[in-house]
Amino acid sequence: MLLAASEGLDAQVCLRLVVNGRASPKRLPVARYDGNLDKGRENSEAVEIRLNESAIKALSQEERARLRLEARPLWNPKEPARLLRERPEGDWIFDLAGCASGVWLLTAWIGTLSPLRPLRVTINGTAPAELKLERAIHAHPQAARHKQLGELVRELATEASHAEWPRLMDFLATMSSLPSPTYEVVRRVAGDPEAAVLALIKDKMSGVLWAGLEQLPFMWALVPAQVWVRAVRRELAWREKKAAELASEGIPVDPRAFLKPLFKEAPLRASWMHCILSLWSETLGGKPSAPSPFVHLARTEAGRRFLRQQLQPAQQELIRAHAEDPWPEVDFQRPDWMGLYREVPRECWLEPTQLFQTAVLRAPVVAAVASARDLSLPPERVLELRRLRAFDERWFDEAYGSTLACLLGSALQKNPELFK
Known part of the structure; x- marks a missing residue:
């Protein structure tokens, strides 16, 4: 809950133990991740990935032996993850053969636990993107990326018929398998209650979306009542327009x-x-x-x-x-x-x-x-x-x-x- 007060991947809190009313002088730091992945040598064919010092200290030898690394294109969360090749030296090789140009997301796993901070790796620059969401994800520096993603989420929040809703829903669906803060666009949705409610309506009140956003600085009970009303009206207005178009073709549809x-x-x-x-x-x-x-x-x-x-x-x-x-x-x-x-x-x-x-x-x-x-x-x-x-x-x-x-x-x- 304390980590959910921040959207940052590097969020950290300090806990102090209290036993029988007496507080321990020692503090226990708790972070969202135990360490980081680092890039090593790279060329046109492969990128070397290794653990940083904090990850080596945090993970036991047995945990490091069970660690697996996956890569997926940052702009397309539905694409199956690629498994990185582990080397005897204790690092991994990200083979670039067949990888599309753009930013890729690397995640580390022990079973279903993701103990290390995700790493962004850019391959062969950035390919032209058709969707605004893809362009915003590739924007640089980070401030520009946040600004573009925030503006797009605001646009989607006010337009239920927006063509990029399906791709945004793909990102929100990742909260069933990835930590909620993994994708920046998900964090932007948590900062816009109107977008969050409209997404919840489009996802038929999904439990994944409901629980996932509350892992971020977000609380459904604090969503303004007016927002709940505006969101359902926007979805209904869009569906009524679609129903009218289909009715003109002789296809009856109940917009409600x-x-x-x-x-x-x-x-x-x-x-x-x-x-x-x-x-x-x-x-x-x-x-x-x-x-x-x-x-x-x-x-x-x-x-x-x-x-x-x-x-x-x-x-x-x-x-x-x-x-x-x-x-x-x-x-x-x-x-x-x-x-x-x-x-x-x-x-x-x-x-x-x-x-x-x-x-x-x-x-x-x-x-x-x-x-x-x-x-x-x-x-x-x-x-x-x-x-x-x-x-x-x-x-x-x-x-x-x-x-x-x-x-x-x-x-x-x-x-x-x-x-x-």
Whole structure:
């Protein structure tokens, strides 16, 4: 979780052990990778790849013996990986015969674990690229590459029909087999909630995409409610246009058919997604109907009271389940936290019976305010919320969904056209 607070491949955190309330003076550094791959000699036929000093120190002789190196073109993640040839000297040879010109990605594996930082290797310069995404991936220096990738992701986020969506989805699919930060374009998606939600819709609420992006500085619960609505509308508008074109050729297509698997899969990702489905149903004319119409119920004060009453058993179970556990602490008296908490209607407040419960009880409420009010939180606050959710995910998700429904229902009661 701490490493997920940074998108960098070289992210590192220091841990201090606490035993019986006493902190050890020693700190334990933990990095995303144990070491690096380095390039050695190279010519037009092959490139020599070896372990750097930190990798040699970190890996045992047995681990180094099991290590395998793979290469794949950085611009095409669907192409099968090539296995590098190991030499008795303890290094590897990347044979370039048959390799297309461009940047290649080298990864190291022990079974399914990738312990070493990926390495970029450029072969014969850069070949002309048809796709913007391919051109952006090959851009140099890194700042230019980040800028181009960020601009393209923003373009895709606002255009569901964009021709480069299939290639972007190929990159996002790699999170099932490669560490989430491996590809820069995946990190750019994590920095653009609208692109992330539209990708999730196109991928039918994939568990791989959901879990993978949360390995980066990203939290689905902090995606603004407006973003969830805009993304599904963009996808629907594109599909309606396609359906109209097919209808003119005598081919009937239901443009809303894509919503059915979304409504089925969304609650499997998180229980609070029932609230998002309810919001979608409210803003898409009631079709399909939400399995749990929380937002519609929360349009009245009586409905909001009912939702909060339904939360009481969960709060009691939280306290019972963790009666003997140390509770995480965050100073919710700080102005930034209190400012957010005061945004919540009094009827939605969750008050602790003991002071040490404050942070865990208030965290889902604050996250719901950020989503409902379209507020951006700094990385350190996001990390605190993720740590508090990890204490009891079931409680956080239930309280977050209830609070978000109350906030959205209250807003729609005041302004029925809010999400139009």
